Amino acid sequence: MPSEFGLFVSADPGKCSGCKACELACFQSHHVKRNKVGLTVGTVAVPVTPKLYVTVMETASMPIQCKHCENAPCKAVCKQFAISRADGVVIVDEKKCIGCKDCLMACPFGAVSLLPYFVDGRPVPQADSDEGKVAAAKCDLCFEDTAGPACVRACPNEALHLTDVDADRKRKNIAAAEALAVINAGVPERGLL
Amino acid sequence: MNGFVQGDPMLCIGCRTCMIGCVVAHEGLRIFEIDPDGYDFHPRLKVVKTYNVSVPVQCKHCENPACMAVCKSGAISRIDGAVSIDRALCIGCKSCAEACPFGAVEMVTLGGVLNADGSPKATANKCDLCKDVPGGPTCLRVCPTAALRLVTQENMGETIRLKRLGALEAALSQES
Numbered sequence: 001m002p003s004e005f006g007l008f009v010s011a012d013p014g015k016c017s018g019c020k021a022c023e024l025a026c027f028q029s030h031h032v033k034r035n036k037v038g039l040t041v042g043t044v045a046v047p048v049t050p051k052l053y054v055t056v057m058e059t060a061s062m063p064i065q066c067k068h069c070e071n072a073p074c075k076a077v078c079k080q081f082a083i084s085r086a087d088g089v090v091i092v093d094e095k096k097c098i099g100c101k102d103c104l105m106a107c108p109f110g111a112v113s114l115l116p117y118f119v120d121g122r123p124v125p126q127a128d129s130d131e132g133k134v135a136a137a138k139c140d141l142c143f144e145d146t147a148g149p150a151c152v153r154a155c156p157n158e159a160l161h162l163t164d165v166d167a168d169r170k171r172k173n174i175a176a177a178e179a180l181a182v183i184n185a186g187v188p189e190r191g192l193l
Numbered sequence: 194m195n196g197f198v199q200g201d202p203m204l205c206i207g208c209r210t211c212m213i214g215c216v217v218a219h220e221g222l223r224i225f226e227i228d229p230d231g232y233d234f235h236p237r238l239k240v241v242k243t244y245n246v247s248v249p250v251q252c253k254h255c256e257n258p259a260c261m262a263v264c265k266s267g268a269i270s271r272i273d274g275a276v277s278i279d280r281a282l283c284i285g286c287k288s289c290a291e292a293c294p295f296g297a298v299e300m301v302t303l304g305g306v307l308n309a310d311g312s313p314k315a316t317a318n319k320c321d322l323c324k325d326v327p328g329g330p331t332c333l334r335v336c337p338t339a340a341l342r343l344v345t346q347e348n349m350g351e352t353i354r355l356k357r358l359g360a361l362e363a364a365l366s367q368e369s
Contacts, residue, residue: 005300070302070314071314168290174243177246
């Protein structure tokens, strides 16, 4: 049964080596149709613009990406209705985005970026800009790809996984219940409490 | 130390009265007089039944709560020793539900409450020790088999003291 609540990709900083394979896989999978980006370097003719962001500290690294919030603040603030939420996936429509940056500011995780918008290998023109249009970009859980999120499949360290909090909760509930049998056996005088 | 309610699988018969008591405590007695669709049935503890045990599982009100640490919208705070969620601030990011190792945080959709954009409001939901309910945690008051107890700093200290005395007595009995 599909979860009532949105799935999201979460990362284990203990396993992430900061290699950015997830970023490249994300970029490639989102641009294979739109900009004919293949799996080899020579096919990349547009800026490399992933929708998740490997974030590095001195002692740890992990990609930061969208949680597909149930009450998504990015969606709430978008005046262009460029952000929608369907089947638990929060999606930005770059065509509708006017680059107001409200969603970038509203997201508490930094999961939204303003990125160059290229179609068919060329920047989408914008009247007053030589560099072309920029638009909000964020993880869309690779909803168009039946194989699921490209980042999860690309990670060589298995540091990423698709999380279903409701299914996980039930599993954790059962472990907690079983543990209570052990915990209660350790109470010497039940009647005292 | 934060107190918490703990269930005993040896006493729990799995009747789920605690879950109903929890909803009554948080939604009010009005639920008995209105349309069943007119209120939210979102108990903050869950009776878990496995082959081996039946027992309610709920928040342990951790001293260093993982849920609170990951909340980026400031919706989780400790109020009078109860780790509590401010539903108005919750953005439904699910991070707290992912972080809790006991599965004590559940995502729920609130009936009749809408976000500014018209979508149904969802929130993280968990035990708040009935901090706003006179008489304290309702689950343990309604349990017909007294399978729930409130563990406090005082009674936990006493339990541990008894365990240490028991261990000492055991050691002495070996010597003689």
